[in-house]
Amino acid sequence: MVSVRVFVTAVLPFKKNHSFSIRSKMFFFAPILLFFTMFWGPTSARANDIYIAQSATGAANGADCADARAVSSLSSTDWKAGNTIHLCRVITSSITAQGSGSSGSPITVYFEAGARISLPYCKTKCVDLTSASYLVIDGGVPCGSGTACSSIELSNLTTYATGQAGIIEATAAGSPPLANQPGPNQLIASGGTNIEIRNIILRNGYQHTSFTDNTGGASDYSGWGTSSCNGCSIHDSTIHDVSCGITMSRMNNLSIYNNYIYRVNWGIGGGTNGDGTQQVNWAIHDNHFGSVANWDDSNNSYHHNRIMLYAGNSAVTIPNAFSGLYIYNNLMDGAMGCCSTSHIFFDGGPFINTYVFNNVETNVGNSQGVANAFLEETGGALDAISTWNQA
Secondary structure: HHHHHHHHHHOOOOOOOOOHHHHHHHHOOOOOOOOHHHHHHOOOOOOEEEEEEOOOOOOOOOOHHHOOOEEHOOOOOOOOOOOOEEEEEEEEEEEOOOOOOEEEEEEEEOOOOEEEEEEOOOOOOEEOOOOOOOOOEEEEOOOOOOOHHHHHOOOOOOOOOOOOOOOEEEEOOOOOOOEEEEOOEEEEEEEEOOOEEEEEEOHHHHHHOOOOOOOOOOOOOEEEEEEEEEEEEEEOOOOEEEEEEEEEEEOOEEEEEEEEEEEEEEEEEEOOOOOOOEEEEEEEEEOEEOHHHOOOOOOOOEEEEEEEEOOOOOOOOOOHHHEEEEEEOOOOOOOOOOOEEEEEEEEEEEEEEEEEEOOOOOOOOOOOOOOOEEEOOOOOHHHOEEOOOOO
């Protein structure tokens, strides 16, 4: 405003016919143009912080957790590039993304301390990121193996304690006497690109606790289920009590690291069934894979693996290949149960430009190990896999 007043004082002495240069005109009119651009002209969107709870509280303006808006009020106007949606306390409704961020300006869903998403079971998805892109889901506290958060979670698998990260959970899904044995579902589902999931606890999508419970398939209940996601990652998180920690298909440029995954049938499962899709540039590293024995069942419906990747079916050809696959620095320990075929299983193939190294497998204190081998390959002559430093 000061610059506008100076301009007015300067131009008052000019007569109607007084001549001055174009450069002078530009000098004097620039502040007015700036003034109108700042206050009335087009402006870039400003990032907002929006606080959400299950029900509105306080002034209900979304300014903070004490004045949170209801989760039901979220709309596409909130899902804009650069915005942060803060979750407060306990959310008991599923959440669906209604927009995408942009490169360098993602939309962030952030769990405030003690916040969680809790439903009795996921009908299909507890959190549905749809086909939205450039999203960050952030629990707020690193919760990978060796962190204080993961240790607290290990002692509070179904309860809540200070220090746990953002929790996304089902509370009543699993073997009887739990009330719900739902069909295939995911705690988080996504189909877009450039998704980052970090500092999260994904838990209890299906608590398999009975040897006679033969419900579902090997990967029907997932922590994170995603397809065709380019540039996606999950890290510094804990996943447990799901049939598959992470299920993926048709993925490129994928990173999975610094996670603690246990009480699962498959830690990571993904691939395609011979549809001609190559899956390129996967990095799976520095994860801790724990016990899988709770998924033993009387029908031997599940074959437990820490990493189960499949490419192709009867037609094992290069177009169906994994390429640029790196699996390294992972720890695999804990009870393997009755029905584990291998720690890493490459089903079909081929797997080309594939590197498996510096992984540690231990069966100390366990009466049962894997039935076949640490690494099982079924792709045949087209496989091109390098392995070293396996223990």
